[in-house]
Amino acid sequence: MDAPAWVQLTDEQLLDRRISSLGLALEGTPLQPMIQQLYGELTAKGLVFHPPCHVGDEWFVPVGIPAIFVPFFLTHERLVALERAMILEVEGDTSDEFMRLMRHETAHAYAYAYQLPRKKKWQQTFGRTSADETPQFYRPRPYSRSYVVHLDDWYAQSHPDEDFAETFAVWLTPGLDWRTRYRGWKALAKLEYMDELMRSTAGKPPVHQPEYRAAHHDCLNLKLKTFYARKRKLYEDTYPDFYDRDLRELFPAGSDAAGRIKASSYLRLRRRRLMNSICKWTNEKKYRVDQLLDRLIARCDALGLGVLNDDPQQDFRVSAYLTTLVMNYLFTGKFKRTK
Numbered sequence: 001m002d003a004p005a006w007v008q009l010t011d012e013q014l015l016d017r018r019i020s021s022l023g024l025a026l027e028g029t030p031l032q033p034m035i036q037q038l039y040g041e042l043t044a045k046g047l048v049f050h051p052p053c054h055v056g057d058e059w060f061v062p063v064g065i066p067a068i069f070v071p072f073f074l075t076h077e078r079l080v081a082l083e084r085a086m087i088l089e090v091e092g093d094t095s096d097e098f099m100r101l102m103r104h105e106t107a108h109a110y111a112y113a114y115q116l117p118r119k120k121k122w123q124q125t126f127g128r129t130s131a132d133e134t135p136q137f138y139r140p141r142p143y144s145r146s147y148v149v150h151l152d153d154w155y156a157q158s159h160p161d162e163d164f165a166e167t168f169a170v171w172l173t174p175g176l177d178w179r180t181r182y183r184g185w186k187a188l189a190k191l192e193y194m195d196e197l198m199r200s201t202a203g204k205p206p207v208h209q210p211e212y213r214a215a216h217h218d219c220l221n222l223k224l225k226t227f228y229a230r231k232r233k234l235y236e237d238t239y240p241d242f243y244d245r246d247l248r249e250l251f252p253a254g255s256d257a258a259g260r261i262k263a264s265s266y267l268r269l270r271r272r273r274l275m276n277s278i279c280k281w282t283n284e285k286k287y288r289v290d291q292l293l294d295r296l297i298a299r300c301d302a303l304g305l306g307v308l309n310d311d312p313q314q315d316f317r318v319s320a321y322l323t324t325l326v327m328n329y330l331f332t333g334k335f336k337r338t339k
Contacts, residue, residue: 004022004076006022006078007076011082011085014082014224015082015223015228016224016225018220018221018222019220019221019223019227020220020221022072022079024055024072024075024220025055025075026053026054026055026070029075029076031075034095034098034099034102035053035102037099038050038099038102038103041103041172042172045172045202046199046202046203047198047202048202048203048204048205049066049109049113049114049205051066051067051068051105051106051109051110051113052067052068053069054068054069054070055070055072055075056069056070056071056072056217056218056219056220057069057071057227058071059092059101060105061105061108061109061112062212062217064112065212065217066110066112066113066206066208066209067109067212067217068102068105068106068109069214069217069218070092070102071092072218072220074093074098080093086228086231086232087235087285087286087287088287089286089287100150100169100173103168103169104150104151104165104166104168105165106168106172107164107166107168107169107172108165110168110201111161111164111165112208114204114206114208115207115208116164116197117129117160117161117164119197121193121197122164122197125189125190126160126163126164126167126190127160127163128160129160129161140154140157140158141154141157142154144157145182145184145186145187146185146186146187147163147166147187147190148166148167148182148187150170151166151169152283153283167187167190167191168194168198170182170191171191171198179191232287235287235288235291244299244303247263247296247299247300247303248303248305250263250317250318250321251263251266251300251305251306251307252307253305253306254306255304255306259310260306260307260308260309261309262300262301262304262306262307263300263305263306263307264297264298264300264301264305266307266309266314266318267296267300267318268297270315271290271293274293274318274322275289275293277319278323278326281323282327284326289322289326292322292325292326293322296322
């Protein structure tokens with residue numbers, strides 16, 4: 001199959017195209033076999049409902065609609081490259097992550113298709129659902145054994161619907177012995193209920209399959225540059241001042257200190273390593289951490305701060321400081337003073 005003409009466009013030219021004009025579809029892409037793999041996993045469990053999948057602007061299941069929308073940028077390697085250039089990472093670009101996300105979204109589709117949250121035992125197990133969206137910020141307990149761990153950021157703890165979806169995804173994962181993995185956890189009771197619930201659903205068609213038009217939910221009739229302007233704005237938070245006192249303590253070398261280099265130069269040299277390390281341990285988005293480093297570097301320049309180039313503890317202090325800022329953000333939605 002010939003590559004579409006837009007594949008040869010520069011990033012600047014491609015960003016000026018409407019997403020809906022690119023002729024994107026799931027059929028015939030590397031995503032199609034993975035969707036079929038998902039359907040095979042459901043069939044192996046005796047489940048007959050295979051949620052229809054469509055191209056959308058992000059990972060989601062529309063409220064009340066048992067269908068899965070997959071981000072458009074995963075449908076072609078050129079769009080994957082653009083997403084990475086604009087956001088620094090791509091959610092779902094590996095087969096393992098794609099399947100984990102698909103199993104999670106499938107749970108939401110099943111919840112709607114079979115009206116599962118209406119069941120009394122569902123509510124007793126996961127909590128009462130509501131029309132409230134999953135909060136952007138919540139305070140997870142990383143060591144809690146009351147929830148399964150499937151997606152990053154202890155996502156099961158964010159909302160009853162996500163608790164159900166994460167539990168379903170773990171239950172569905174082929175080759176995972178969840179009874180052994182979660183032995184001794186309170187979450188095991190949720191998995192046992194999930195097994196009971198899905199067995200009762202096996203072989204039965206959905207009770208709720210409303211008619212819908214995929215075009216009403218995909219939000220793709222906009223230019224790529226508009227899409228990324230909105231997405232980057234979502235990740236670019238209004239940062240507070242980073243408190244000169246903190247930075248002066250972190251980079252204390254005066255202008256006359258031997259072996260001194262500019263603090264901004266120090267951060268630029270270590271930028272990629274710091275970003276990768278912080279993102280690995282906090283699961284924060286790379287774009288957001290990158291923007292944080294941008295602002296810190298600019299502030300260090302404005303203050304004329306310096307650091308000793310041969311201080312063996314400096315990397316540790318800077319990593320600890322940045323990680324503290326990011327973890328405060330994850331738990332509260334705000335960067336706060338470290339003391």
